Amino acid sequence: MKIALIGIPLSGCTTLFEALSGGHAREGVASVPLPDPRLEALAKLAGAKKVVPVSFEWHDDLPEWYPDKPETVRQTLSMARQLDALVIVLRLFDSPYAPYHAPIDPRRDLQFWLDEFALSDLQVIENRRERLQKLFQSHKESAPDRAEFQVLGQMAHALQAGEDVNAIAIPKELEPRFRGYGFFARKPKVVVANIGERVLGQEHSLPAFQSLLALCEAHHLPCVPLCAPFERDLLRLPEAERVEFLQMMGLTESRLPLLVRTVYEQLHAQVFYTVGADTRAWLLEQGGTALDAAGTIHTDLARGFIRAEVCHADEVIALGGWQNALKANRVQLVGKEYLMRDGDVLHVRFNV
Numbered sequence: 001m002k003i004a005l006i007g008i009p010l011s012g013c014t015t016l017f018e019a020l021s022g023g024h025a026r027e028g029v030a031s032v033p034l035p036d037p038r039l040e041a042l043a044k045l046a047g048a049k050k051v052v053p054v055s056f057e058w059h060d061d062l063p064e065w066y067p068d069k070p071e072t073v074r075q076t077l078s079m080a081r082q083l084d085a086l087v088i089v090l091r092l093f094d095s096p097y098a099p100y101h102a103p104i105d106p107r108r109d110l111q112f113w114l115d116e117f118a119l120s121d122l123q124v125i126e127n128r129r130e131r132l133q134k135l136f137q138s139h140k141e142s143a144p145d146r147a148e149f150q151v152l153g154q155m156a157h158a159l160q161a162g163e164d165v166n167a168i169a170i171p172k173e174l175e176p177r178f179r180g181y182g183f184f185a186r187k188p189k190v191v192v193a194n195i196g197e198r199v200l201g202q203e204h205s206l207p208a209f210q211s212l213l214a215l216c217e218a219h220h221l222p223c224v225p226l227c228a229p230f231e232r233d234l235l236r237l238p239e240a241e242r243v244e245f246l247q248m249m250g251l252t253e254s255r256l257p258l259l260v261r262t263v264y265e266q267l268h269a270q271v272f273y274t275v276g277a278d279t280r281a282w283l284l285e286q287g288g289t290a291l292d293a294a295g296t297i298h299t300d301l302a303r304g305f306i307r308a309e310v311c312h313a314d315e316v317i318a319l320g321g322w323q324n325a326l327k328a329n330r331v332q333l334v335g336k337e338y339l340m341r342d343g344d345v346l347h348v349r350f351n352v
Helices: 013-021 037-046 070-080 106-137 143-161 172-181 207-218 228-236 239-248 256-266 290-297 299-303 313-319 322-327
Strands: 002-007 029-033 050-052 055-059 085-092 189-195 223-226 269-274 278-285 305-312 332-334 344-350
Touching: 002 013, 002 070, 013 029, 013 055, 013 085, 013 228, 013 256, 037 050, 037 269, 037 278, 037 313, 070 106, 085 106, 085 207, 085 256, 106 143, 106 207, 143 172, 189 207, 189 256, 207 223, 223 228, 223 256, 228 239, 278 290, 290 299, 290 305, 290 344, 299 305, 299 344, 305 313, 305 322, 313 322, 313 344
Parallel strands: 002 055, 002 085, 050 278, 085 189, 189 223, 269 344
Antiparallel strands: 029 055, 269 278, 305 332, 305 344
């Protein structure tokens, strides 16, 4: 999953990226594994020689833009559209380097982004509807083309009215098309309130933070308050000193794990596993089937799918491994329509 950090210049995107990447990044991109105790336990029981966790690919490589040059914002949005999720970083700290010495107003900054997202989506919709209309004039359209035109019209109306685009039902056969457009309105988004170190743990007393929360709630956006420089500096300390540093600030834990969990929740994803010498964790959309999971592993598995063997990771671990689960008759044999659960271990029977 590719996640973009986006924000007004000097809002703290790069500092947050340094904290998330632990300083291990290349050209503004860092692949960071998600902690997964279940995967570690499964790998140990399987005697795995290779263990591959799910990773988030964090991006701080969007083109620089300037508020007084609208065309540069469009370049930033064009690249952000290609990624899976957005973390919108908002300044809630004093800075002499803030652009144009703008006063602190994270609500204003979030509204700026929401407006830009809507305008960008409307432009994509308008361009696509124009192309479809030309297709209709030549009488070469298909039934899905007609259905797409109608749904795009509904989306345009919702965006112009400030309504929730996600309430619009998209036919399953059109999902691949709409996924390809990368609409910001349908993209998972998380807001980060980048606060000053002096107010860590006291951010709820700030009027500016309360105003931001109200806008986030109105748009169903989760908001994570944190101090990016503090999180970066915390990770640079030896592990034994981190607890003391947190206590000194009146905190019990880092807020980076909360941010990662929140992004994960917004992706509406679940994890499944394959075990053996090569043991891996895989991400699958909630509601995904055994066939979808097979296709996630490899297209050949989906093409030649026969049946799948499934057992939940917790049960596999409790029984001492996959072979023990088989012997205890705890492994289910399921068809392609089986709805995967978060934590399922999967073995696909296929023939191509």
